[in-house]
Amino acid sequence: MAMLLLRPPSGAPIEFAQDRTLMGRDPSCAVVLEDKSVSRRHALVERRGESWYVVDQGSANGTFLDGTPVAEAELRDGQELRLGTLPLGVELESEMPQTILMSSPAAAAVSPDGAADADLPSAHPVLVPDALGDSLMEPVRSAPLPREPVRADVSGPPLATTLLGTVIVLMLGASGYFWMGEMHTRKDLVALSRSSEMANTQAEWQKYQPIDQLEKDGALLNGALRLCNRSAGPIDVAWLGAVHLEDPAAAGQSYTVKGYNSLLCRQDFKLTLPPGSETPVALESENERCRWNGHGVFYALYVRRLVPPPAPARGAPPREPIEQTVYYSGLLNGPRDCVNIGEGW
């Protein structure tokens, strides 16, 4: 008896061994065809004696044989069966080509139980040689295929493979991008490291490093000078000197250093601080050199105080108070408290 094979455009051919085989997309079908044009239960392949028939199961997209729609038709070798848009080549082959076909009477004689199997086609019993190749041949029936549904690979690679392949391609693309990016970036890095700009900047930095910390410590910061009289009486500031820095607006220009010296402005300079006062220093003058807003990076001043003389010897006339000069100086870098004058006097 001829064996029916249906050959899809891709994948392994579908072999039919059962008398009735239902084809369709539904997983319960014996042959599952994963094609959108195939109905869930599309067509039945049926063996009738020596022939194979296809019976349409009321499919949505129809069953065709050599392009002709059919409800039921016999399948012949070489025909094209089409379920929906899925073409299947019809092949009718002799079953188990490795077997030796013998004539019916001889085969019936060598049957072990002395009678031909009712299921075997009596006209063409199938015999296979035994393992030792003896002349005694035993009839065997063609083994029925398991009931497990045949899954036909008719719709290209599975979705998982497609997705994984896409991910791999994307990752390979990203790898290429990273590789190229690394090459370019390394090139830029080497170029920057060797650039004259980098060399000059680092050389300049070496030159300026000794003053870096001084600048951070506030050696360029101007602060406001405030004087606080902590004594019980008034105090006269007899001399005041200061250094004020002007930050240049443009790069490449140096700071402008301005000095203030009260003696250069007025020989009789005197700044009186009332007791307990807190005086922000600001000096006005028509002479620009003698004008000072009280801000500076460094200040110095001295005050004069009269110190009581030691007690005179008995009978001696009282002595005059002694004039003492007391100096104050410091940095005005940033916010600071008052310069306390006269503490403990």
Add this chain to the structure above:
Amino acid sequence: MPAPAPRRRFPVSTVVTLALLPLVGLLSYTLFQKWNATRLALAGQSAQLETLGARNAVLGRAYDVLQNRKFQICNKSPYPLHVSWVSAAYSDGRHLRHFDSERCPGWQAQEIAAGENKNLLLSSTEEGCNWNGNVIYYAMRFSKETDEASLPFSVAGHYRGYDRDCFTVQ
């Protein structure tokens, strides 16, 4: 009776792509790490260059002002000088410091003979009194001891010295 649901098995192509996936993933990750490290190094270098450049611009303007020099008095007058008080803002090699002779009992008034050059400094264990003689800003009170009188002077300013390295008294 409905046939049992078909057993799903991975085709060979899926198994191959699954096997390739970690390898390609590892390759991508390794290359990304390398690229990222190089990118960060370049960004770091660029940032460092920018920072140094900006800092150099600030310090370049201040370079002349913050020169730390030795406080030297050159007495070119025919009279001796009497230095009663000195104050200096200076660098101790790292930080900005301040010295005020008024706060240092170890300080003694300095006499500078006519024609003499003298560096002022004070070695002391007292806090704020160990002055290495460096100066950036200064203030000083000195007197010129003439035959007739003592002429006092009070000065303050940014130390440059009249000839760059000396406070010269004519």
